[in-house]
Amino acid sequence: MTRRARLVLFLAGAAGLAALLLPALAALPGFGGHRHPYGQRAVPASLAQGTSNAVSSVNFDQRTFDTIGEELILFSAVLGAVILLRAVRDERVESGERLGHGPADVFDALRIVGYVMLPVTLVVGAYVVAHGNQSPGGGFQGGVVLGTAIHLIYLAGDYPALRRLRPVPLFEVGEAVAAGAFVAFGLTASAVVAQERGTHSVPALNAAVGVEVGCAVVLVLARFFEQALMVHGGPDGRRRGRAER
Numbered sequence: 001m002t003r004r005a006r007l008v009l010f011l012a013g014a015a016g017l018a019a020l021l022l023p024a025l026a027a028l029p030g031f032g033g034h035r036h037p038y039g040q041r042a043v044p045a046s047l048a049q050g051t052s053n054a055v056s057s058v059n060f061d062q063r064t065f066d067t068i069g070e071e072l073i074l075f076s077a078v079l080g081a082v083i084l085l086r087a088v089r090d091e092r093v094e095s096g097e098r099l100g101h102g103p104a105d106v107f108d109a110l111r112i113v114g115y116v117m118l119p120v121t122l123v124v125g126a127y128v129v130a131h132g133n134q135s136p137g138g139g140f141q142g143g144v145v146l147g148t149a150i151h152l153i154y155l156a157g158d159y160p161a162l163r164r165l166r167p168v169p170l171f172e173v174g175e176a177v178a179a180g181a182f183v184a185f186g187l188t189a190s191a192v193v194a195q196e197r198g199t200h201s202v203p204a205l206n207a208a209v210g211v212e213v214g215c216a217v218v219l220v221l222a223r224f225f226e227q228a229l230m231v232h233g234g235p236d237g238r239r240r241g242r243a244e245r
Contacts, residue, residue, distance in 0.1 A: 051202055052134040060205040064186040071212060075179045078216045085223035106157035114156030121149035129210035133202045139209025146210070147217025168222050175215035182208035
């Protein structure tokens with residue numbers, strides 16, 4: 001695409017965005033006023049649905065379709081990273097050497113911290129996801145904690161152990177299933193909320209978000225690690241160096 005074509009495409013998109021955004025900004029209430037139409041509607045709706053807190057009610061009761069869009073954006077980002085950063089069979093550097101992975105040298109104190117904090121961080125992440133329908137936290141935050149907790153093994157300098165701990169195909173299946181489950185829950189949320197006052201739909205949606213986000217974080221970091229942590233070996237594939245950090 002030429003520079004002129006890119007400019008024309010940008011200007012067309014910017015014009016469409018301005019046509020939608022400017023009228024919306026003009027209709028906003030004055031800053032610091034006493035009129036808060038969104039809050040005046042969100043809080044009564046949260047109480048009416050029986051959701052434990054207003055934040056979860058907004059995310060999963062009142063804006064479920066928006067949250068579905070956010071989930072699909074993350075899913076698409078992970079899919080793009082997997083496609084672009086996937087390791088090609090028999091990938092080689094310019095010198096023709098085969099690439100592999102191996103452990104790295106770290107301080108003993110850092111290694112101990114990584115191993116000790118791993119179970120603690122996993123418990124914290126699971127707690128945040130499990131109580132997301134009762135507090136302003138939830139699946140997004142807890143999923144990030146769970147996904148990053150697994151990589152404390154990398155902080156301990158044992159990348160081969162990390163690869164055994166997080167089998168990528170299993171996490172790929174987990175992300176796909178969780179994203180599909182969230183879409184299914186979201187499409188039926190109105191009927192479920194109408195019958196059960198939101199007390200069962202919000203925890204299910206929150207759990208699906210936690211699994212999807214956690215798996216997504218693991219998959220993205222896995223692909224970046226495969227490209228960044230390489231040990232140069234000879235033509236027979238045996239390691240002869242230490243992991244690049």
